[in-house]
Amino acid sequence: MALSGARKDSEESDDDFSSAGSWVERFLASESGAFLCEVSEDYILDKFNLVGLPKEVPRFEKAYETVACASECSESLFPRYEKEAKLLYGLVHARYILTAEGLERMKEKYRRSEFGVCPRVLCSRQRVLPCGQSNKPGKHRVSLYCPLCKDIYSAPTSSLDGAYFGKTFPSLFFMTHPDAGLPERPERFVPTVFGFELATDAEKAAGGIQ
Ligand SMILES: [Zn+2]
Missing domain, CATH: 1.10.1820.10 (protein kinase ck2 holoenzyme, chain C, domain 1)
Known part of the structure; x- marks a missing residue:
């Protein structure tokens, strides 16, 4: 082909x-x-x-x-x-x-922030790693994995094939380098109305709120 x-x-x-x-x-x-x-x-x-x-x-x-x-x-x-x-x-x-x-x-590249930072506001410019959504070439462009919110994002500055990094790399990286300098847990945005937190659908379903 x-x-x-x-x-x-x-x-x-x-x-x-x-x-x-x-x-x-x-x-x-x-x-x-x-x-x-x-x-x-x-x-x-x-x-x-x-x-x-x-x-x-x-x-x-x-x-x-x-x-x-x-x-x-x-x-x-x-x-x-x-x-x-x-x-x-x-x-x-x-x-x-x-x-x-x-x-x-x-x-070394990660430490120098060569892959960029997470675009999510509450991740406070957490450094990201490149990763692939597939190990097969020609499927997806490279994505950026944030170890704090554990999500992936488009890479605005790179059009490389994601298979050049693969799906395993970020997980293995943080297993190998648990000292990569992460906060204990990510900060979450809490939506409120006039200062009151909104109940989640799960709480409503449990009968907590009619
Ligand atoms: Zn993030």
Whole structure:
């Protein structure tokens, strides 16, 4: 299946690849690569970590050649297989950030608030993490998970595919780093009328209020 047919709402903007450096360095330095951490070279070169990906990534060999090559490799590959290379790097990234090393790299980005903050007022600018609603590429764009209100939001500054982060990442992150600096419980907005709290539907159903 052609890559363009699989992407739906997760199209990514083209970036300027005219500057020097490896393809990965250029991708991560671009606006669309901002949420991604650098996957270690050893991890990318270990074919065991790529099991199953040839079925997911069109023209896998060319994509791999583009992603794995160092700065001295042919730059002619860059624009030609850019979409395939992004897809491959993203899917490898989703696996990598579940490793101890990957979790640590994402923790540094989280600490620097590189993923942004929760838009919910009572979360008081709680830092968020990127996550996917699906592990399959081409389904949803990346979402932002707030560990305080435990909800997800659209990412206003990123059009990356959510599968580049996957569904497991936020939960594993906070299991691994329970010291991520969260308040004990989120503050809730309490609606009132002339100072009196409104009864919930559940309370009415229980017969507390006629
Ligand atoms: Zn929140």
